[in-house]
Amino acid sequence: MKEIKGTKVFDAGEVEEGAKILQKGGLVSFPTETVYGLGANALDQRAVKGIFKAKGRPNDNPLIVHINDKEDIKPLIKGDLPSIGERLIDEFWPGPLTLVLPKGEGIPDVTTGGLDTIALRMPDHSIALDLIAKSGLPIAAPSANLSGRPSPTLCSHVVEDLSGRVDAIIDGGETGFGLESTVLDLSREVPILLRPGGITYEELRAVIGEVEVDPVVIGKQEKDSNKALSPGMKYRHYAPKAQAILVEGEKDKVIDKIIELLGDKEGKFGVMASQQSVKNYPDGVVVKSMGSRYNLSEVGSNIFKILREFDQLDVDKIFIEGISDQGLGLAIMNRLRKATGYKIIEV
Template identity: 40%
Template sequence: MNPNSTLSLGPSEADLVQAADLLRAGQLVAFPTETVYGLGGSALMGETVAGIYAAKGRPSFNPLIAHVASVDAAKDLVQWSDLAARIAAAFWPGPLTLVLPLREGHGVSSLVTAGLPTLAVRVPAHPTAQRLLSLVGGPVAAPSANPSGRISPTTAAHVHHGLDGKIAAVVDDGPCGVGLESTIVGLAGDAPVLLRPGGLAVEEIETVLGQSLLDRDQGDPLTAPGQLLSHYAPNAAVRLMADAPQSNELYLGFGARDGDLNLSPSGNLAEAAANLFDCLHQLDARNIPIAVAPIPDHGLGHAINDRLRRAAAPRD
């Protein structure tokens, strides 16, 4: 891509038809989902998927999620199961990704799966994403639309800031409502495993399953996105569980602990999740270390704390 060549599109039918045409032609298009903005490319075209990794600077051993418009489209790609059907009936479309064994004749590039025999697949709920995927008519690989390891994008402006000139277009339909990447559940083994906490609370999934999700062993190979120890990171240093900032720090508050910005003055975890990445973007622009107030570690707080721990982890 030439500098400043990234198109800005909207959610109109004409713009989505243009975006779908670009995706079918092997171009990269960022688009909104209810979780974060995704950097989309045809999951069936190896060269296109390689372009996703290149645009993000993402390591190719880190698999991608294939986004599809319906459960039937997912069944064309993976080996479906009764457990998958039960979870999908409860939570799709929505902020949940399932990892299942690939189906014979799936057609998905091995770059999407990082060579694994499984595929991470999701049916997003955002109406613009739904319409775009329907127009494309095939699976779209879409990691978060940001440079690899950095703060995830929840607005089109975030995408332009990180990827302008590297991708064909950005579809702008306002801020993302959930604000955290999807929860990922592995269904390729004998029991369901939580591979990444996210925008759907683990407790809700366990209620539907009638059993607890197993935890992934941190020493296991990467089997889904969002498992790198350092990820979602600002340029500035991040300090967690801070009751107050130090003199050289900005403060990201929560509830009664106010600061330069507050994830949710009322202590609402859904509001905090929706605001997390945008707040980190705003504070990081000031290039000053960031201290973060304690966040309760239940419900969506589990996923918020997961992102914050990775943001604060030592960088390579």
């Protein structure tokens, strides 16, 4: 264990110490298969309020509650788990799928952003599951970053944003998928995809049939609503310090447009490019590969890390190549559109 600005940093073998902190109402960051989460006892109103304070997160933005056993669902929801939920759990848990269900009694409003629903998931990561088991608690946990910043996929990202603001961080190395979980609302007659993630729209439909998609998922602007139904549907998200611009369209036209934009500007510029097009850009530009266009899992695992790397390099502006929004591309493009604040050029 080491300590940075009063925050304890544990290694993977010290999960029990993190569990003790959670039991006492503290805040602990931990790795999942998606991104690092910032956890607190979901049933402790004071502890959950600490998450919002540490992150600078608006308090009407609901949190996801993490569990490690299917039996943990029953006391957290109202009524019985619907059969459609059973099918999804059997297929995708543990994994990057969050289910939104009517919430049970005793769940603090602060945990659910004032909604009458609760978002639940079982992470597919040994440290996360061990932490939940050892604490004996449902753990409310958004991403472990300052609100609005790129989500953390490395312990160093959490240290950068939250050291001195939280009690402990468990270092589990780099996360796997690198994008937050899919969020599916089962509280309505027809399930609604509220946030795309590691479980794709196509995979959901293959298991349960009809799935509606909230317009914000595929839209080119933020949700105009007084209530966020899911994390990531409202407020600024994933943004680097420099202004970022997303260029969407046919691959060759996208590359040509970015090269044109680079020639029209003065300053230090970054480009987030596919592996296939890195060499197309002129000297003097900071070009980083987000991975192959033909390996979207690789792209998804890299984008937040690269946005933070551009922050370290103090670039003035970042141009980002858009990709296909089919399959995992839907989640990737959703995050990139938000990261740019919907500053999008279509070609």
